[in-house]
Amino acid sequence: MTGPVLAVDQGTSGTKALVICPERGVIGTGSAPVNPRYQSGGRVEVDPASLLSSVVEAGRQALSRAGEPVAAVGLANQGETVLAWDPDTGEPLTEAIVWQDRRAEPICAELAPHAEELAQLTGLPLDPYFAAPKMAWVRRELTREGVVTTSDAWLIHRLTGAFVTDAATAGRTQLLDLDRVAWSPRALDIHGLTGERMPEIVDSDGPVGITEAFGTKIPLTGLLVDQQAALLAQSVTEPGTAKCTYGTGAFLLAQTGSRPRRTSNGLVSCVAWRLGGRTSYCLDGQVYTAASAVRWLTELGVISGAADLDPVGSAVPDSGGVTFVPALAGLAAPWWRGDLRGSLTGLGLDTGPGHLVRALCEGIAAQVVGLTDAVAADLGTPLTGLRVDGGLTRSALLMQTQADLLQLPVEVSALPDVTALGVGAVARLGLEPGLTVEQAVPAWKPSAVYEPGISAAQAAERLAAFRAEVAALLDRTPTAP
Template sequence: MTGPVLAVDQGTSGTKALVVCPERGVIGSGTAPVRPRRLPGGRAEVDPHELLASVVTAGRAALADAGEPVAAMGLANQGETVLAWDPRTGEPLTDAIVWHDKRARDVCAELAPHGDALRAATGLPLDPYFAAPKMAWIRRRLTCEGVVTTSDAWLTHRLTGGGAFVTDAATAGRTQLLDLDTVDWSPYALEVYGLADERLPAIVDAAGPVGTTSLFGGFGGAGGSDVPVTGLLVDQQAALLAQGATAPGAAKCTYGTGAFLLAQTGDRPRRGGSGLVSCVAWRLRGRTSYCLDGQVYAAASAVRWLTDLGVIGGAADLDPVGSSVPDTGGVTFVPALAGLAAPWWRDDARGSVTGLGLDTTAGHLVRALCEGIAAQVVELAAATGAELGAPLDVLRVDGGLTRSALLMQTQADLLQRPVEVSALPDATALGAAVLARLGLDPSLSVEGALPEWKPSAVYEPRVPASEAAERMGAFRAAVAALVDGPR
């Protein structure tokens, strides 16, 4: 039995760290904020030093809270955030371009004739959301020096004192540079993006030793020793693992800055026409599991937008403000504030609010926002069911916005399926903890490393299917007005 491990979830707006003990559960926690800069034209970037500082700050706080050393560390990362950096010194050469940044649209437009072939090879549509267009943009516009990678490779390099230059297979799969079948870098994709001569990180399993870190000082291993880094995985796949979705057909949705629905498909990728992404779920002990992935770009970020406008004071106001009215009052909100992802793939789409009147209140806007987020997840669930050949029986959910009973009830109503809220509030970090344990103890089974899954709440549909269909129809009509309009 391994001892406690440190699990770090480096996210878009903050970093969460947990110290997890196999017998006692979470025994320490810490957080640190991250403040991406939102710029005109759909751009978003962050100082890489802030990402690293947040990992160290949150990790040290969790270790101090636990008051005991750890045996290993696992890291979950925001998969499509990229930067250029000097591999000799570890110093950044650019800011980190955040996953929802849109500056690489021109790169995607130029490569449009290769779109179908790229999707066939990598499982991903041509979209600035993914890492490769951003990497190409950096090379064309900012610098040809150093290496250009996803943020996890840089963080791991810095954590290990320059000892590691790696990325896990699932994060590599978020670049559009990974061959989905061979799980290795695709010569074709690299050539298309003009990145064929790049030095790229080694692709490793999600669990296994990649180096040690001393950045947590006396808070780390026993006797102040360095802590082995033994788990690496992209954030949404880490949450999928923590939710116990290891069998084909099992699905989860995480409601964070965006909302992300993933469904396990087993040992082979599925390439359907639903608009969902086919990608690596994880590679463990040399065996690759795949998943379907659907994205809602703006969830908590849309709540933050309403907050910045002064409509509400924050996410905690969703339920009291939204419950002040019985329905949306005819308001339809398509929260495409960062474009529309699956199944539409329209990064140029803008959000819309229709049906406003002099009697529209803050409560109507809040309800309409919850409905807009939930309706997009319904579309992802429907596409998932079509790919798998059977509708989802139940949807397991996690993430900060699952604290909103209004949003979760709206989700169950529109989905017409039960919604089970995870009792594990930090599923992504807990997934990193599972991997840290697996990487430390090769004799441990995946099932033996997983935390016991149980819901903290179950939301059953409270409206008839006819009403759900009517509400979804209104949302789909509003989306059609956006995507069928002029580009």
């Protein structure tokens, strides 16, 4: 068996790196912040240089703390964040437009007549969340120079000189033919991107090139988009199983096997990973604001940070009749209404911080229930439980609320940083082709299991109140701009 690997997770608000030994587990860690700029009009940008420097800094920290060399490196990425850059020099030509950015809404409105065709071709609904509308906006508004790609292709190029993206990340663009796992000329044409130089689509587990960014020559052998990396690390490898990651947003993915399953319930059908030339698919649903809604409450002074969720929320027995639809960046699956704004209703003179915290937890959890319902409808069978990870899983209040509304056990991962662990696993698969996925992925074990603490009738009542507020929002904003 080969030695440790370096696994780097380049995320929205920071980059984490782990040195993972197959016998001893995590032997070194590193992290570096990334500071996206949230601007008016739903714009979210980040300096590309900070993405690259965070990868290098976090990776070097982890290697220094491990104190021993690694055999390979894996890189996970944000998925739908895009930028234009010079393929000769590697220099960025624009800021990186973050996945949360909504500036491409007018382009999506223009392309609305093609929405169904795009969904059938690519598995993705027409929404500014995905990369292609942002890429089209960059070409229309910023520059025609260089190439325009997702952030991973730029990072890989800066690290190794290669011009590639993995199949799962390509599946987040709305430019991938989902059945052929190849760039779709028709999708490129619809988005006005005909003739663009696109990165080569590669397997997640394969040598891409050599990087010297971390001080010594290390082969880059693992690539995967962040949520799919978490799916792999949670051992969600069989159809009908699902995981949810609670980070900046909340992301639920359910494995569907070797064939793509087109959704009829507002989810996304996409590539889970391609390993050894074999493609696995998944259904995917998103909640745009989870930890970012906690940050919003923090900036308002209601709480001092995520660590306050449990003590503040537990000071009251319930939400006091307050309903919070945390659509602070719009509603994603299954509604796909990025134009909607959030709502807080049921406020009174007796409403306190604890009620707002509980209402937020219920609002996040209720949206996740909507996603699990959609997955069950698409698969034709209900889920039997939910595996969860991410920073917000440290909130017992949120996790208990999730189990209550879901009426299923919620299993919290005992392993932190599952995205990095997932891409570390594919890096090891790229290094040792004879390994199986089961051998490469750490054994699944929950640190806590939350069982429902309320009746099905009580859960239905709370969900009905939330859905009534969503319906009211939809009624007030009948059509997207």
